[in-house]
Amino acid sequence: MGYSVTTPIFYVNAAPHLGHAYSTIVADVLARNHRQRGDDVFFLTGTDEHGEPVANVARDRGITPQELVDENAPKFQAMGPVLESSNDFFIRTSDPRHKAAVQEILTTVKENGWVYEGQYEGWYCPKCADFKTESEIAEGNTCPIHGVPLLRESETNWFFKLSAFQERLEQLYADRPDWVVPQSRRNEALAFIKGGLQDVSLSRNQITWGVEVPWDLDHVFYVWWDALLNYVTALRFGRDGEDLTASHWPATHVIGKDILKFHTIYWPALLMAAELEVPTRVMVGGFLLVGGTKMSKSLGNVLDPFDAIEQYGADAVRFYLLREVAFGSDGSVSLEGLKLRYESELANDFGNLASRSTAMVRRYRDSVVPDVAVDPVVAASFAGLGDTVSRMLDDGQISQALEAIWERVRLLNRFVEEQAPWTLAKAEKVDPTSEGFDPDELTRATADLDRVLRTLVEGVRVLAVLLHPWLPSSTVVLLDALNVPDLAWSGAELGTGAAGAVGDLAPLFPKDRAAA
CATH class of the missing domain: 1.10.730.10 (Isoleucyl-tRNA Synthetase; Domain 1)
Structure with a gap:
């Protein structure tokens, strides 16, 4: 029996920290358990290498985006063996095979009638690489996750008809009440859907670091669509000589609550538009807190997984994180x-x-x-x-x-x-x-x-x-x-x-x- 489990793919604008290790360990626990049960497991992790945040960091350092991702991706890849992660493949979204598959799938979405050209204007967080709805804007017109001021963006983009999938998404949540766990995260996602879905940008035309839109080469795909599709594209080439799509999709996703919207609303809608099955389940972890604040590269309050493992060993770090912080909840670590x-x-x-x-x-x-x-x-x-x-x-x-x-x-x-x-x-x-x-x-x-x-x-x-x-x-x-x-x-x-x-x-x- 085929079983597929994924971590989020990690953004490469800085080095990995214990928060990245957390979701990798959770996915590894699931993968190892299913191997013990006799399943044919495909455990996927990797790096998200496109988008504006990467391009901005590279610009500030005076290097190309490709040089930046080539520098940082190996740090995330090296984290796996140190954590005793048993992942079967490590995908990099700058991989030409991934890019070609993204273009193919999103062209199918367009051909199915779910894409159109239009003008976008709204508030944008450069760290999230996300356009915020009114309900997602914090006090002072800031990002609720990163605390940075939001930018007003206006551009002509290709749009995905997310609003057309409102009823189908509501039905998905009704038919499969445990599709998103824990229940609190399911309720949060469902409330967002019931609040009314708006069409969202599929492309950007003000940046160049991304997967080119094949029907409009002046645009690149919005980084989230490119990133989400890794869960499907990797099955085509993640095991030498095999295409695992038929046997190992749909997958179980392990994510953090800060990317809930993309994985539990945007992602299933896109899969429906591409006539693909939605994931088996989305497991949503909380934040690891240091001093009461989310561990974050941008905030600088990170714990280095390599230092902790060097002193106590990988088994101890794995055990501690999943013992100290109940998966799905926020919890302090030290x-x-x-x-x-x-x-x-x-x-x-x-x-x-x-x-x-x-x-x-x-x-x-x-x-x-x-x-x-x-x-x-x-x-x-x-x-x-x-x-x-x-x-x-x-x-x-x-x-x-x-x-x-x-x-x-x-x-x-x-x-x-x-x-x-x-x-x-x-x-x-x-x-x-x-x-x-x-x-x-x-x-x-x-x-x-x-x-x-x-x-x-x-x-x-x-x-x-x-x-x-x-x-x-x-x-x-x-x-x-x-x-x-x-x-x-x-x-x-x-x-x-x-x-x-x-x-x-x-x-x-x-x-x-x-x-x-």
Whole structure:
């Protein structure tokens, strides 16, 4: 089965920050989960390289736009491996193959009767590259996202008949109430639609850095149409020798709330105009806040993902962002918060659980996991967890799925303390010649210790399978130590793992990293 997931493509007028990493990690969690479920996954990310903001930065630096994007795009491409992103393709919208596909699709939209020439005058944000409606203008005639003054623009453009799709968009939202998640973002988009849609510019004639309009070479396509189409065009050439359009479209999109309008209103209307299916789902993340303000290149309050990963590792940063900030909501992030989560949850809760469980098997059973049934109470608490997590992920409940797994991490830690395997091990060593020796008690202690050790190792194994999308490197290390390195989602059920031998396991999350 084909499954396609995308990040927004990132604007290349500056270097990447932790906000870019956030959406990449979310999409990677989805991609890894679907691979575990046996799907043929196409995970797409990339860079948005056209438009006025890029041209302006290049002009201010005295270089060409192409030189600027060639300088910055590799920085975003390098972010993927550092984040342990498993994306299958990285698209650059300056790619000639993309540009040709954009021209082809938008020519089809024109031929279908949805494009006309007209005069535009209105307020424009040069940082958003967006013409603002009256409801989108902040106090002082500024952009509500960037806080910069809006510019009054007037030009002759080619227009897209967005207004003609009002009823079809309203019907889409009625027929598929979970098409946009979370619900608050769906309601926001639907309110915009119900407020009345106006036709929007398809082209610009006052800039030259963009994809040329093939029927009017004095114009380039408005950057948003060019950028949105990457989700479709990349399927044509993103896998060598294959066109994945038929098997992998429609896709699931992961976006930020600042680009909601384009992805949940403009984009489905354009696809309808081109006679293509709308996306499977649009998952909308909130803002990462630093000091109460959105992390933004233009505001300069960014955290460098490379610095955070160098100190704590990619798994820790991935975990922290999706644990600290519930996907879909705004949330504050800091290096102090990362350190706290690293120490309390990764090192103490999960890392210590894995270390204790394997160490006790090595100490009490010569590294061989007892081949007995798991504890029925623990098994009941794990029952159906894999299906629950998959459903949550498909519904965009990324952080809630992680919490569902972490409840079992805490449960197993309680299980260790309540069962006290070290006490059971002492009972096994009672001298059979000692006064009052009870062989039945010895038998019970042995059986109980076997049950506890088997349950702990099996529980840790299942947790590793479930947590792999969030913690890809450390879970592979753990599964290798358990000698059951199978990541298949079918193994996310307690009692299905082989009762073999365990190997040495170094600390998954060394505490000296947090102390540095």
